[in-house]
Amino acid sequence: MGIFKPYDIRGIYPNEINEKIAYKIAKACARYFNGNNALIGGDGRISTPLLKKGIIDGLLEEGVNVYDLGIISTSTFNFIISRGNFDFGLQITASHNPKEFNGIKVYDGLGNTIGIDFGLKKIEEIFNAMNIDNKKKNGKYIDASEMKNLHKKFLEDFIESFDQKICIDYSNGCGSIVFSDVIKNRINAIEINKEIDGNFPAHPPEPTEENLKKLSELVKENNCSLGIAFDGDADRIVFLDENGKLIRGDRILYIFSKFIKPKKVVYEVSFPPLFRNMLEKLGIKYVESKVGRVYIINEMRKENADIGGEISSHFYFKDTNFTEDAFYAFALMIKILKKEDKKISELLEEYPEFPHESFKISVPEDKKYHIVEKLKEEISKEFETITIDGVKVILDDKNWFLIRASNTEPVIRVYVEGESKEKLDKNKEIVYNFIKKFI
DSSP states (O other): OTTBOSSSEEEETTTTSOHHHHHHHHHHHHHHHOOSEEEEEEOSOTTHHHHHHHHHHHHHHTTOEEEEEEEOOHHHHHHHHTTSOSSEEEEEOOTTSOTTEEEEEEEETTSOBOOGGGTHHHHHHHHHHOOOOOOOOOOOEEEOGGGHHHHHHHHHHHOOOEEEEEEEEOTTSSTHHHHHHHHTTTEEEEEESOSOOTTOSSSOSSOOTTTTHHHHHHHHHTTOSEEEEEOTTSSOEEEEOTTSOEEOHHHHHHHHHHHHOOSEEEEETTSOHHHHHHHHHHTOEEEEEOSSHHHHHHHHHHHTOSEEEOTTSOEEEGGGTTOBOHHHHHHHHHHHHHHHTSOHHHHTTTSOOOOEEEEEEEOOTTTHHHHHHHHHHHHHTTSOOBOSSSEEEEEETTEEEEEEEOSSSSEEEEEEEOSSHHHHHHHHHHHHHHHTTTO
16 A cells, blocks of 8 residues: 555655655645645644654645644644635654654545545646656745644633542653743643654554553542543544543543534444433434544534544534534533533443454555455455455444454554453454454
8 A cells, every 4th residue: 555545644764754755745736726725734743743844845846835733733724724724735754653654644625635535646646746846936934833823723612620639641752832921820730741852752643541650640639630642743632530530532432422512423344332322311322434534524514413423532623613622622621521510520420331342453554454354255254344444343232352454554553342351352252253264
């Protein structure tokens, strides 16, 4: 597949992606969109300024005016690009990937991500066929760093003050920009790993249970009502309850859905059957989509849905122009906790959590989709399957599994759930018996 992935452009710096490649990508984007004005930004990775220089040079030479937000979270970038004032946007980030990675998220003028199925394939074709002629058409460079205050004002108007302690882990990413100012004097916050550092010294930039052990300890030690953590570019927020326990994304989206009473919710195929059943009890309509921002936003716009989410804790809102906004998700949770006057664990008592596991199986990048297709064929002989994204089998409302190829890593992702530990083990055995035929 190379660096052009289903959701974005991503690779290891400098072998797979570097300044020269970024320069050429920028030119390809300029020719694809054929627009005059582009918004750019980037996370705090060490290689981001170098890639940005290549992008700026490429865009200016194509006659595109460049509006540079500087170092900025993807949540803020999403908000600004989705306001419709630019022809396209490029955010330099590798999100939650390890420090040696970097990449580019490509947006159209409405804030839609340009993935492989939505235009990125064409950009790749332009990139591969391009002859670099270095013609200078003299686009203008504009420092647009003050535009982040548009997002800040939007969040300040929405967030409410909260006296109970909350511990926040910025993961040495760029989440503190805008957000730290928004919560100042409003939220009783303990902030850790706030310094932006592309080496991610505290822990890797993916907010997993393993990486958030320190945050969990601090939540318990300081009697916090909540813990939160952002990934490297802060478009993703994970929540920990008052006991320091990480809460899965489907359970958070259930809390949001119950509170705001949306007409329609979009969620991805990794969600358990329980989520769908709980929405039905609330009388809320739903759409199940492929995993990934590209697909969820596309479905939300098509269905005019009020809210969407991923199991990994990306959350999308109609109020934020259908884009994901980790900061807005936090502010919404504060509203809920204040109104309900309950602990977050109490809000989840009606949404039981069954024993579950998720894990990755490393496979060659060029074989992962083929392997999943073979698994799909084999599993469909024995079970009724859902094949929106990979292969999902619902044994019953409390027992299910999903096998799908990752769109960001050379791995196959597996999700298994059972109503008891014994059932989980039996469901895992079913999965392993299929997988070992091909891996």
